[in-house]
Amino acid sequence: METNAPETPSSASRPLSILLIAPKGKKDSKTNQKPLFHMALGVLISISPPEHHLEIIDEHFGDGIDYSKKYDFVAITSRTIDASRAYDIADRFRQHGQKVILGGLHVSFNPEEAAPHADTIVSGEAENLWGTLLEDAQLNRLKPSYDAKDFPPVTEIAPLDYRRIAAASKRGKVDGTKSIPIYITRGCPFTCSFCVTPNFTGKLYRTQKPEDLKRQIEEAKEMFFLQNGKKSKPWFMLCDENLGISKKRLWDALDLLKECNINFSVFFSMNFLEDDETVKKLVDAGCLMAMVGFESIKQSTLEAYNKGHVNSAGKIAEVIERCRRAGLNIQGNFLINPDLDTYEDMDDLVEFIGKNNVFMPIMQIITPYPGTTMYHEYKEKGLITDEDWDKYNAMNLVIESKKYPPVTFQHKFMTSYYGTYAWKKIINRTRANPYPALNLITSLAFRKNLREQLRTFEAIHRLPKARKFNIL
Ligand code: B12
Numbered sequence: 403m404e405t406n407a408p409e410t411p412s413s414a415s416r417p418l419s420i421l422l423i424a425p426k427g428k429k430d431s432k433t434n435q436k437p438l439f440h441m442a443l444g445v446l447i448s449i450s451p452p453e454h455h456l457e458i459i460d461e462h463f464g465d466g467i468d469y470s471k472k473y474d475f476v477a478i479t480s481r482t483i484d485a486s487r488a489y490d491i492a493d494r495f496r497q498h499g500q501k502v503i504l505g506g507l508h509v510s511f512n513p514e515e516a517a518p519h520a521d522t523i524v525s526g527e528a529e530n531l532w533g534t535l536l537e538d539a540q541l542n543r544l545k546p547s548y549d550a551k552d553f554p555p556v557t558e559i560a561p562l563d564y565r566r567i568a569a570a571s572k573r574g575k576v577d578g579t580k581s582i583p584i585y586i587t588r589g590c591p592f593t594c595s596f597c598v599t600p601n602f603t604g605k606l607y608r609t610q611k612p613e614d615l616k617r618q619i620e621e622a623k624e625m626f627f628l629q630n631g632k633k634s635k636p637w638f639m640l641c642d643e644n645l646g647i648s649k650k651r652l653w654d655a656l657d658l659l660k661e662c663n664i665n666f667s668v669f670f671s672m673n674f675l676e677d678d679e680t681v682k683k684l685v686d687a688g689c690l691m692a693m694v695g696f697e698s699i700k701q702s703t704l705e706a707y708n709k710g711h712v713n714s715a716g717k718i719a720e721v722i723e724r725c726r727r728a729g730l731n732i733q734g735n736f737l738i739n740p741d742l743d744t745y746e747d748m749d750d751l752v753e754f755i756g757k758n759n760v761f762m763p764i765m766q767i768i769t770p771y772p773g774t775t776m777y778h779e780y781k782e783k784g785l786i787t788d789e790d791w792d793k794y795n796a797m798n799l800v801i802e803s804k805k806y807p808p809v810t811f812q813h814k815f816m817t818s819y820y821g822t823y824a825w826k827k828i829i830n831r832t833r834a835n836p837y838p839a840l841n842l843i844t845s846l847a848f849r850k851n852l853r854e855q856l857r858t859f860e861a862i863h864r865l866p867k868a869r870k871f872n873i874l
């Protein structure tokens with residue numbers, strides 16, 4: 403058996419050999435949007451003292467797992483969609499006599515469910531507890547659980563150490579068509595009921611120091627960017643939950659990014675895009691696309707999400723058009739809710755997406771992710787019909803549908819979503835939007851993925867193949 407573990411395991415200062423795993427759930431998307439590494443693992447590496455030996459396995463890139471290799475412990479991150487797979491991996495490592503630590507969003511909100519699969523459960527943000535955990539591991543006294551609530555609050559977010567991440571990861575250098583993750587801020591002060599952030603990282607909004615940010619980008623370029631690739635600039639995925647909180651801070655960050663000569667994508671609030679100067683600054687700084695949660699074009703649904711006062715279909719269309727003219731693609735994210743939306747509403751949305759040539763549109767069935775306020779409300783009312791975490795990819799109906807039979811509703815949803823990638827729409831959006839090649843490549847990838855999912859669903863439920871799609 404190959405062993406990476408040091409030979410004298412009792413000394414308090416001994417370097418640890420740690421395997422970090424990003425599991426991939428069965429129904430996790432095949433999107434080409436995936437960043438080069440999972441941010442949680444990047445953070446754990448960056449805050450580990452340098453003497454420790456760390457290795458990343460990322461199943462989203464097909465990295466295989468050798469269960470016979472020896473480590474001091476195996477640390478696995480978890481989002482709900484990947485939770486079942488995280489438990490499978492944990493169980494297998496433990497059968498091989500390895501210590502397993504489970505952490506991440508899903509486990510933080512479901513520690514009791516996760517406990518039988520691990521030696522140690524970590525709840526909450528790792529920054530201020532990881533050092534203690536490592537020391538305990540060195541002394542062979544790992545506790546069954548560590549909770550961020552028992553440690554000082556994380557008031558500063560750690561800069562990423564791209565050099566160490568590159569050394570630990572199996573990813574090599576990439577051209578500008580693959581994204582390198584980075585963040586400038588963590589948290590978001592808003593309280594959308596379908597989002598985990600308010601109950602997890604949201605309470606404190608934290609920003610990186612400008613000098614740290616610039617240094618990270620330079621290091622990331624050096625470690626991960628292939629200079630002679632297809633594009634002359636690297637693509638960074640800004641993993642901020644909500645970068646646009648204060649205009650001043652946002653503008654400062656954009657001025658800084660401009661100096662870095664990069665392209666980037668970002669999650670963004672619609673309200674900031676109504677300001678032409680901000681849009682111009684985004685474009686000047688290298689932003690290729692902003693992903694915006696529009697949620698709905700139906701006013702009563704927007705009101706139910708508490709967004710009726712800020713959003714409307716007309717405003718959404720106007721913002722998309724204004725950004726397009728300024729050179730910015732807006733990726734629209736729309737939620738479909740069986741309580742609030744009808745089949746006609748889905749048809750209207752598909753038509754709206756076509757008419758407005760929305761870039762890389764995303765439709766999601768509303769999903770009460772553990773940790774959200776929505777989850778607690780639905781759970782209390784007994785409205786959650788399925789807790790198979792593999793299905794929590796926002797493509798499956800996991801809540802009660804009172805108006806429509808669940809299978810038919812999901813089929814209508816999948817057909818509509820696929821309809822937003824009808825050939826005519828792909829051609830139109832490729833012609834209309836900035837960065838035509840990006841529009842075409844992403845659309846083809848989404849179309850293929852959605853078609854596969856639709857046909858699989860139809861086969862499982864013995865449904866006739868949907869053939870007619872709204873092609874406007
Ligand atoms: C960037 C982002 C993406 C990016 C990149 C994701 C990636 N693979 O890195 C993209 C666009 C690809 C994406 C896709 C999806 N996303 Co997303 N995404 C985010 C976002 C905005 C930031 C994530 C991030 O980088 N955070 C920073 C890192 C450092 O935070 P962290 O992972 O929580 O890690 C900290 C702690 O949890 C802890 N920790 C984590 N793991 C471990 C492990 C151990 C051992 C220890 C000790 C500690 C520890 O320490 C870390 C540092 O403090 C979040 C919002 C949020 N609040 O997280 C949503 C979020 C994670 N996404 C979400 C969802 C639903 C999805 C999708 C399923 C959407 C879809 N329908 O396809 C997919 C799933 C893909 C996947 N498998 O990750 C949900 C997850 C809900 C849940 N309960 O799982 C979130 C929370 C948003 C929401 N709706 O509330 N996403």
Ligand code: SF4
Nearest residue numbers: 590592594597599643
């Ligand atoms: S959905 Fe966006 S704005 Fe709402 S709480 Fe989550 S991160 Fe903040």
